[in-house]
Every structure is written in C-alpha cells, then in structure tokens.
Amino acid sequence: MTRKEFFSKAGFGAALILVPACIGGLTTSCSNDGSGSPAPAPSGVDFTVDVSTGSLATNGGFMVTNGIVIARTNTGTFLAVSAACTHDGTSVNYVASSNDFHCPNHGANFSNAGQHLSGPGSKNLTQYNTALTGSELRIFS
Numbered sequence: 001m002t003r004k005e006f007f008s009k010a011g012f013g014a015a016l017i018l019v020p021a022c023i024g025g026l027t028t029s030c031s032n033d034g035s036g037s038p039a040p041a042p043s044g045v046d047f048t049v050d051v052s053t054g055s056l057a058t059n060g061g062f063m064v065t066n067g068i069v070i071a072r073t074n075t076g077t078f079l080a081v082s083a084a085c086t087h088d089g090t091s092v093n094y095v096a097s098s099n100d101f102h103c104p105n106h107g108a109n110f111s112n113a114g115q116h117l118s119g120p121g122s123k124n125l126t127q128y129n130t131a132l133t134g135s136e137l138r139i140f141s
C-alpha cells in the first residue's frame with residue numbers, strides 16, 4: 001500500500017465515523033422546528049426590583065427574573081417582556097443598540113414591546129407594565 005492509498009482510506013474511514021456524529025449533533029442541538037414547549041408567559045405578575053445596583057443601574061442593561069426580562073434602554077426607560085422565546089423557549093436577550101430583543105438560539109427578533117419581527121416562530125412575547133418609584137421598579141400585569 002502506498003502512502004497516498006493509506007491516507008485516502010484512512011480519511012474515508014474517519015469520515016464514515018464522523019458523519020453520524022455530526023448528524024446526531026445537528027438533530028439534538030440545532031433543532032429549528034419549534035417543536036419545543038416554551039413555558040407559558042408569566043401571569044398575575046406583580047413584583048419589584050431595585051434598579052440602583054446591578055445590571056439595571058446602567059442604561060442598556062438587562063436582567064431576567066421570574067420568567068421576565070427587564071431592560072433599561074439607552075434613554076433610561078424600562079421595558080419588561082416574557083423571557084421565554086415563543087419559538088422554543090430559550091431566554092431572549094435585550095439588545096440596547098437596536099432597542100429590541102433577540103433570541104440567541106435560532107435568531108428570532110422581537111420589538112421592544114415584544115412583537116415578533118423576524119426569525120422562527122410567529123407569536124409575540126408578553127409585555128408587562130413598569131412603574132418606577134425612587135429606585136424601586138414595579139413590574140406588573
């Protein structure tokens with residue numbers, strides 16, 4: 001067997017071993033069919049958070065608590081929407097530069113009011129009310 005023949009056969013064999021592993025990886029970690037069961041949006045919401053410290057103390061920051069993503073825009077106003085992406089349930093992130101929400105899993109985009117804009121899925125996030133008193137932010141249905 002020549003050197004060229006050896007590498008040719010070895011490479012083909014390795015490919016046969018790796019292909020099923022790659023396909024298996026795609027089916028488990030890259031599902032894009034929306035077949036998951038996102039948690040329902042929280043209801044009966046009424047709680048407060050202290051915005052004088054942590055990520056909400058700075059414009060553009062956000063946090064997730066009680067199934068809700070709370071964001072402080074670059075102009076200092078507060079937003080609150082259900083955190084679970086309506087496609088497959090991944091927690092969405094607030095993107096301060098575009099003032100909207102983005103799902104890092106398959107790329108769905110939602111407006112700052114939670115309206116589905118693009119990407120997988122079609123349902124909106126649930127928007128919640130916010131009211132600031134001093135450094136206490138109330139989030140409520």
Ligand code: FES
Pocket residue numbers: 085086087088089090103104105106107108119120121
């Ligand atoms: S979980 Fe698929 S786009 Fe969010």
